[in-house]
Amino acid sequence: MSNDTVLVLGATGKTGRRVAARLRLHGTPVRAASRSSEIRFDWADPGGWDSTLDGITAVYVVPPPVPGPVHEFVARAEAAGVRRLVLLSGHGADTWGDSAFGLDMRSAEEAVRGSALEWTVLRPSNFDQNFDEDLFRAPLAAGELALPAGAVPEPFIDLEDVADAAAAVLTEPGRHAGRIYELTGPRALTFAEAVEMISRASGLSIGYRQISPAEYTAALIEQGWSEDAAQHVADMFVLMERGVIAGTTDGIATLLGRTPRTFEDYVVRVAAAGTWRR
Ligand SMILES: NC(=O)c1ccc[n+]([C@@H]2O[C@H](COP(=O)([O-])OP(=O)(O)OC[C@H]3O[C@@H](n4cnc5c(N)ncnc54)[C@H](OP(=O)(O)O)[C@@H]3O)[C@@H](O)[C@H]2O)c1
Numbered sequence: 005m006s007n008d009t010v011l012v013l014g015a016t017g018k019t020g021r022r023v024a025a026r027l028r029l030h031g032t033p034v035r036a037a038s039r040s041s042e043i044r045f046d047w048a049d050p051g052g053w054d055s056t057l058d059g060i061t062a063v064y065v066v067p068p069p070v071p072g073p074v075h076e077f078v079a080r081a082e083a084a085g086v087r088r089l090v091l092l093s094g095h096g097a098d099t100w101g102d103s104a105f106g107l108d109m110r111s112a113e114e115a116v117r118g119s120a121l122e123w124t125v126l127r128p129s130n131f132d133q134n135f136d137e138d139l140f141r142a143p144l145a146a147g148e149l150a151l152p153a154g155a156v157p158e159p160f161i162d163l164e165d166v167a168d169a170a171a172a173v174l175t176e177p178g179r180h181a182g183r184i185y186e187l188t189g190p191r192a193l194t195f196a197e198a199v200e201m202i203s204r205a206s207g208l209s210i211g212y213r214q215i216s217p218a219e220y221t222a223a224l225i226e227q228g229w230s231e232d233a234a235q236h237v238a239d240m241f242v243l244m245e246r247g248v249i250a251g252t253t254d255g256i257a258t259l260l261g262r263t264p265r266t267f268e269d270y271v272v273r274v275a276a277a278g279t280w281r282r
Pocket of ligand 1: 092
């Protein structure tokens, strides 16, 4: 147990709230921050950053969706006496080549990895929880998920494993300095296989249909997304279809000394809670 205070950014989000809960249970003082949190933190308002960083030893960084601000944040963190940064990035971030996807995460990595602080980068693959806490939940509840993804599988990871990894790195000073962990689940699945498992476990009739990236972009715009945001998500699928990030890694085993949770485990948990019912 340590008395060092950890600043958790994105504290109301899918990873931040899980990381904060683990740290509190561990006895680590937590400052949980985001735009809507009691402790307010806004990537668009650097004027408020210094007071949020005051007295902080380590930061869990969920980067902003635009390239740039993390450079200034790292400089402020260094000036405030922060010692450690743990950045949430994405699987295979240095293999994305000329893809327009992930410029935000690559910029954040550059800032964190270029800092004088003790840093660690976590690079998880697509989250299991995208199917119930995010983008794919509404289409599944409506009976069909349509995405520009075909035969190339994705090594979906359970966010409980991502949070276990982040909490371990944040509470083990020195052990993970300068390390980049590629984090995946134990097995890669196609989206069609994932949806079939969700349909079987929930007992609901839910189908999967492959569409083109252009059709997906148009569908998101029709749902009210901006053209830029829709294109960004579609670019992620184009990148995934190249197959370079389809493999599994031993990141969870290296960090936590155990195998990652299976997609089956995730699916039965969520199906039992009734989350995919209309
Ligand atoms: N989904 C995936 O499969 C996947 C896989 C790998 C990596 N990632 C990366 O994971 C990150 C998202 O993490 P997550 O899923 O834990 O978060 P999330 O569930 O998307 O929630 C976003 C969090 O950031 C906060 N936030 C949003 N805008 C902000 C701003 N301008 N200033 C300060 N805080 C802001 C939100 O809280 P407020 O609204 O209260 O500010 C919320 O706490 C992204 O960088 C994404 O690229 C995602």
